[in-house]
Amino acid sequence: MKMKKLLAAGMLGALLLVSGCEPASSQSDFYAMDTFMTVTTYDKNEKTAEDTRVEIEQHINGLDQLMSRQREESELSALNAANGQPVTVSDELYEAIETAVQYAELTDGAYDPTTAPLSDLWGIGTDHEHVPTQAEIDETLKKVGWRNIQLLGNNTVQLLNGAQVDLGGIGKGWAANDAAAICRMAGDTMQALAQLGGNIYGIGKNPNSEDGTWRIGIADPDNSASSVAVISMTDESVVTSGDYERYFMQDGKRYHHIFDPSTGYPTDNGLRSVTVVDTDSAKADALTTGLFVKGLDKGLEFCAEHDIKAVFITSDKRIIPTENVLPQYTFMGEEAGYIDAR
Amino acid sequence: MQGKLRWGDFVICAVVLALAGLITLPFLFQPSDSLTCEIKQGDTVVKTIRLADGYQDTITLTAGDITNVIEVDGKSVRFASSNCPDQVCVHTGTLTRAGQMAVCLPTRVVVRLIGEDTTVDAVAR
């Protein structure tokens, strides 16, 4: 009889052992804002995880309807089609445009939400990509300039000189911030990883790593599937902009999609990519473009001045992290021939 | 009574436990090696491949008049070619580690590597 009791106790122990407390997860892939997105949520409660994930997906689709320049029926398209007349827009769109203008000002126009006519002219990533003539570029540049966006208050926006607003430079960051906010509202036990294109936000602790941090790779510009450095973070966003995904080659020269608003040409200053780590993903999104256009030296200066955590990768294969990102930074680019230039 | 435990019962338990241990062993020794390639188009998983040295495969997927050619060579996978306008999928390069991913937006094809040994949770690009 004693034996039986012992076995029964063992049985109970085995039961308890297997019923550990791994959080339930919910993952989905979807397409929005012209990019591929993956959102994974984790929570003790399986239903909370799933509901939150669904809410994030729906919210992002809603933002897309609002902010997309490609969708003809979007609110932004209505503003762009208004021929310079003042247009009253929703709170959300007004706030997003205001934010874009704020970062344009902060970066002295290096990030500029009005470069869309240049993208259209060059057609990078489309079947009519080409190097335009200088006359065409000069003509298009007349429409470019964030100062052409007039914020008139009361949700009213006016676009001067034929300017067109494109929120592609902050849209995914904006969406990532909202995803993080939705997760925080879902409760303290919510953990999530939102990959919105190359725009990544880790919310709460990573249940799959020992130290609870999310490990975000910085893409190798020559083979962007693999990474040359890793940022460890929680409750932060990592965003990278580079010249290596959307580009075309002509006469041995690379023409990519990050335009210098002052010249009308793709930025050509020896940088391959810029990564920014920040709790505000929209800010990080805008600053990666801004810092890329500024170039390494001015970019580093800007980071020091505004306490921005950034990692620069140059075309001579140096990887330069700013001082304040070092505690979260691991160099991994040796194999791919990169130099750790901290 | 038939309910009374005999020596053989312990042999049975021991054999069952030994069997469990024996099966676990190979998994303990090479857990990080296993790498699975998942190819998705839209919401459907087109193919799942357990990657191994020497394995070769070419998968062709189409959407409209766009064709993606995905090449599996041993433990690496890449978009070998695509006639999509943006070429982002081809530019992504070769996937060799768990957690890596390549996407062709026009055809909605996603190729990702899944495995235990993830060095990164996501790649910013």
Next chain:
Amino acid sequence: MKTSKRVALCGLLVAAALVLSLVEHMFPLQAAVPVPGIKLGLANVVTLFALTRLRLRETVAVVVVRVILSSVFMGSVTAFLFSLFGGLLSMLVMRVLLYGLGRCFSIPGISIAGAAAHDIGQIGAAILVLGTVDVVGYLPFLLVLSIPMGFATGLVCAAVLGHLKKINMEI
């Protein structure tokens, strides 16, 4: 035992096994222990009981009919194959071990072996159906669990057999 009595007993056992499966289905152990596919395996009690009272081919019939009917009631085709493989392998192993009943093995011990064999049979079927050996990784877990599960169902069976003996019921 007369043939008619045997047939009646077969039917009775199939019915009992079905009820036990249904009960298990209604109160899934999976809710308490988050391991997919985990079951106490109460139907095992019936198989073991049948083995001690009926001929082998009759027991085979009981197992097969029980698996078919329970799949019709609540399972899919793949679940049917898993249960069939598991059920038959478990029955065979227990049949062999019953030769040593009382001397080397007890009913709970044999039940543990049966539970383990059931898991092995199921995973074997899964390998055939799914065409991948990956599912084997799941087996150690199930095997370790089969010890408490098999022991519990074995105790039930031993109790049933003991009571039948006490009331001297001739079946």
